[in-house]
Amino acid sequence: MDRSSNRKDIPKSLFVLLMVIYAAASLYTILANRSGETVRFLGNDVQFSSFTGMFSSIANICLIFLVVFFGKVGFITSIVLLVLQLPGLFIGIAINGNLLAIPGFFSNLVTIVAVIIIYNGTKQVRKLRSSQMKHLKEQQVFSQRLFEQTARALVTAIDAKDEYSRGHSIRVADYSEKIAKTLGWSEEDCNKVYYSALLHDVGKIGIDDDIINKNGKLTPEEYEVIKQHPAMGDQILSSINEYPYLSIGAHYHHERYDGKGYPEGRKGEDIPEIARLISVADAYDAMTSNRSYRSAIPQPLVREEIVKGSGTQFDPRFAKVMMHLIDLDTEYKMKERNTVRELSGRTGLECDEFMSDFSDGINLSASITRVHLSASTKEGSEEPGKPSLILFDALDGRVHEDDKSALEMAYFEYGVIGLDGNVTGDGFRNVKTEILPEGRDFAASGEEPYEYDIEAVKINDHVRIKITRKEQPSDVSMIITLALPDSSRYAYISIAGEYCVIDEVSIDRDKESVSDDYITRIADEVSYIERPEGDIPNVQVNGHKTAASKGIPLDNGFTITFHAMSLPTARLIWHCPYISVYTSPSGEPYTGGYKEYALIRLDGEYWDRGSFNNKLIVNKNDDFAGWDAWKQALKDGIDCSVTFKRKGNQIITTTENRGLFIKNTTTLNGNPDKLYVAITGDQVAITTIKITRDPIMV
Numbered sequence: 001m002d003r004s005s006n007r008k009d010i011p012k013s014l015f016v017l018l019m020v021i022y023a024a025a026s027l028y029t030i031l032a033n034r035s036g037e038t039v040r041f042l043g044n045d046v047q048f049s050s051f052t053g054m055f056s057s058i059a060n061i062c063l064i065f066l067v068v069f070f071g072k073v074g075f076i077t078s079i080v081l082l083v084l085q086l087p088g089l090f091i092g093i094a095i096n097g098n099l100l101a102i103p104g105f106f107s108n109l110v111t112i113v114a115v116i117i118i119y120n121g122t123k124q125v126r127k128l129r130s131s132q133m134k135h136l137k138e139q140q141v142f143s144q145r146l147f148e149q150t151a152r153a154l155v156t157a158i159d160a161k162d163e164y165s166r167g168h169s170i171r172v173a174d175y176s177e178k179i180a181k182t183l184g185w186s187e188e189d190c191n192k193v194y195y196s197a198l199l200h201d202v203g204k205i206g207i208d209d210d211i212i213n214k215n216g217k218l219t220p221e222e223y224e225v226i227k228q229h230p231a232m233g234d235q236i237l238s239s240i241n242e243y244p245y246l247s248i249g250a251h252y253h254h255e256r257y258d259g260k261g262y263p264e265g266r267k268g269e270d271i272p273e274i275a276r277l278i279s280v281a282d283a284y285d286a287m288t289s290n291r292s293y294r295s296a297i298p299q300p301l302v303r304e305e306i307v308k309g310s311g312t313q314f315d316p317r318f319a320k321v322m323m324h325l326i327d328l329d330t331e332y333k334m335k336e337r338n339t340v341r342e343l344s345g346r347t348g349l350e351c352d353e354f355m356s357d358f359s360d361g362i363n364l365s366a367s368i369t370r371v372h373l374s375a376s377t378k379e380g381s382e383e384p385g386k387p388s389l390i391l392f393d394a395l396d397g398r399v400h401e402d403d404k405s406a407l408e409m410a411y412f413e414y415g416v417i418g419l420d421g422n423v424t425g426d427g428f429r430n431v432k433t434e435i436l437p438e439g440r441d442f443a444a445s446g447e448e449p450y451e452y453d454i455e456a457v458k459i460n461d462h463v464r465i466k467i468t469r470k471e472q473p474s475d476v477s478m479i480i481t482l483a484l485p486d487s488s489r490y491a492y493i494s495i496a497g498e499y500c501v502i503d504e505v506s507i508d509r510d511k512e513s514v515s516d517d518y519i520t521r522i523a524d525e526v527s528y529i530e531r532p533e534g535d536i537p538n539v540q541v542n543g544h545k546t547a548a549s550k551g552i553p554l555d556n557g558f559t560i561t562f563h564a565m566s567l568p569t570a571r572l573i574w575h576c577p578y579i580s581v582y583t584s585p586s587g588e589p590y591t592g593g594y595k596e597y598a599l600i601r602l603d604g605e606y607w608d609r610g611s612f613n614n615k616l617i618v619n620k621n622d623d624f625a626g627w628d629a630w631k632q633a634l635k636d637g638i639d640c641s642v643t644f645k646r647k648g649n650q651i652i653t654t655t656e657n658r659g660l661f662i663k664n665t666t667t668l669n670g671n672p673d674k675l676y677v678a679i680t681g682d683q684v685a686i687t688t689i690k691i692t693r694d695p696i697m698v
Contacts, residue, residue: 196249203233361492376449385500483523624659
């Protein structure tokens with residue numbers, strides 16, 4: 001049907017009804033036209049043929065209704081049917097001599113004219129209405145654009161007051177919109193969240209610049225002044241009657257879920273939903289942006305702070321979504337973008353003494369990272385230039401020289417690799433060096449600058465760095481294989497040097513990963529599972545779900561006990577055991593046909609991917625001593641017990657550890673026969689795994 005004329009409130013069944021009435025009326029028109037019988041009507045004998053015009057008129061009225069209600073489709077249908085009526089009426093008059101059919105014949109002609117006039121009239125009305133709607137939409141677009149430009153201009157003025165929060169409002173708006181979209185909110189609601197978040201700090205326009213830009217901690221009096229900006233924002237925005245939701249973010253974004261926020265000390269769901277959402281996005285951006293007193297906090301630590309604040313500072317529902325968005329942001333794009341990675345926008349370095357200048361860390365993975373650079377001795381230096389690579393691990397991927405920041409960022413320096421082949425440092429378990437072609441001297445010679453191509457790759461606890469010096473008549477390469485302390489650490493290289501100028505730096509990475517045997521092992525893998533085994537082998541998980549225990553058939557249910565100890569490199573809450581409920585043809589996790597129904601972390605976190613229904617309940621009892629104590633207990637090693645019960649398509653998983661009670665109910669779509677359970681995790685050793693099947697469950 002023609003979309004321009006068909007109204008949503010007109011049922012399609014009306015079209016069918018009109019066609020049925022038309023067919024019946026047309027049939028009686030034909031019967032009456034050909035009949036010579038008489039019928040009793042109002043006490044008189046009347047020729048049945050005299051009803052021809054009446055039946056024809058009813059049919060024609062139905063056709064007119066088709067045009068009125070169904071536009072182009074109705075018009076075409078009506079014209080076709082009216083034209084088909086004409087031969088029958090004409091035959092009745094000319095051949096059968098039925099003069100009573102003459103009114104029906106002319107009525108039919110008049111109806112054709114009426115149908116054409118009505119269709120053209122309604123067409124003009126629709127055209128006029130379409131023009132008016134187009135004009136109205138243009139006005140709405142103009143008004144929306146004007147509103148957006150005004151809002152952004154206001155936000156720019158606000159952010160300009162604080163040199164350390166440029167772009168803060170726009171980022172908070174973007175993060176808030178991401179949370180809303182992840183929750184499946186409507187486009188209208190997402191827009192409301194975006195603009196309410198965009199203007200959440202509008203009240204700061206009334207705060208003195210000296211307080212906002214103070215370099216250091218605020219005095220209690222200054223903090224009280226800052227706390228006035230939500231009320232000021234509410235006063236500014238509440239007068240915009242067309243957009244009443246705008247003031248919500250400004251007024252309540254500093255309220256806390258536990259009721260300890262300001263300005264009104266609202267608690268839980270007494271805080272407007274939009275404000276609870278914006279509060280998480282606002283805190284996230286504050287932590288991931290540079291401030292006068294600190295640099296942006298590494299994303300893993302930000303995530304942990306959100307975990308700790310869930311249920312106290314933040315609404316758990318929105319905190320959970322924010323954590324999920326962090327997990328998806330593997331390249332840490334959700335942060336303030338005022339600096340460029342690696343060389344901060346430069347193409348080279350000027351190094352005096354060692355560590356006087358160096359790049360940010362370049363993350364090494366199973367995909368080969370390729371670095372090109374040229375190096376020459378710095379002009380005026382009495383010492384020859386010594387370009388080098390610093391190999392290290394840190395939460396923020398940066399080299400740290402002072403002890404305080406090194407401790408905060410868990411900085412660990414494996415050692416220094418000189419581009420002349422000299423390797424120093426005590427952070428390796430073993431080092432092997434080979435030069436290709438054999439017998440060549442790798443020491444730099446000839447005229448400067450020297451050009452180098454570097455290939456670096458990390459697989460588990462081994463790093464392979466190939467340094468090729470470009471020279472005539474042929475290039476010479478040095479391959480350095482390094483065994484790291486264990487598999488759970490990350491590895492970064494930073495470009496540095498002494499008394500040299502490093503230039504023409506380019507950094508690239510292959511898209512494909514190398515095979516697991518690309519690096520020849522020079523040291524045995526460090527094991528933290530040298531403990532007694534239980535019913536199935538122990539398992540060491542060096543990274544997020546990089547390994548798992550053997551699959552255990554779920555059947556009707558069982559209880560599994562095991563000893564868990566986080567690895568020495570574990571430092572975050574979610575570095576703990578996970579429970580995976582899944583199905584696979586082989587019964588083993590992460591094999592062909594593997595399908596995961598639930599992944600439950602023993603820290604109580606779960607993200608429902610939407611494919612299956614998981615209802616998670618997490619309660620902290622009096623034995624829960626806080627997350628720091630919980631992490632320390634896991635470092636020392638804890639005994640865990642997890643119980644599974646299956647009832648048809650429902651699986652109930654319960655566990656309690658260190659005051660944290662977890663119950664997850666998984667409702668499956670259907671009732672698969674083969675279900676399995678496996679223990680996995682992140683940076684954790686799982687040992688002494690025992691399975692007890694309750695006779696009642698079997």
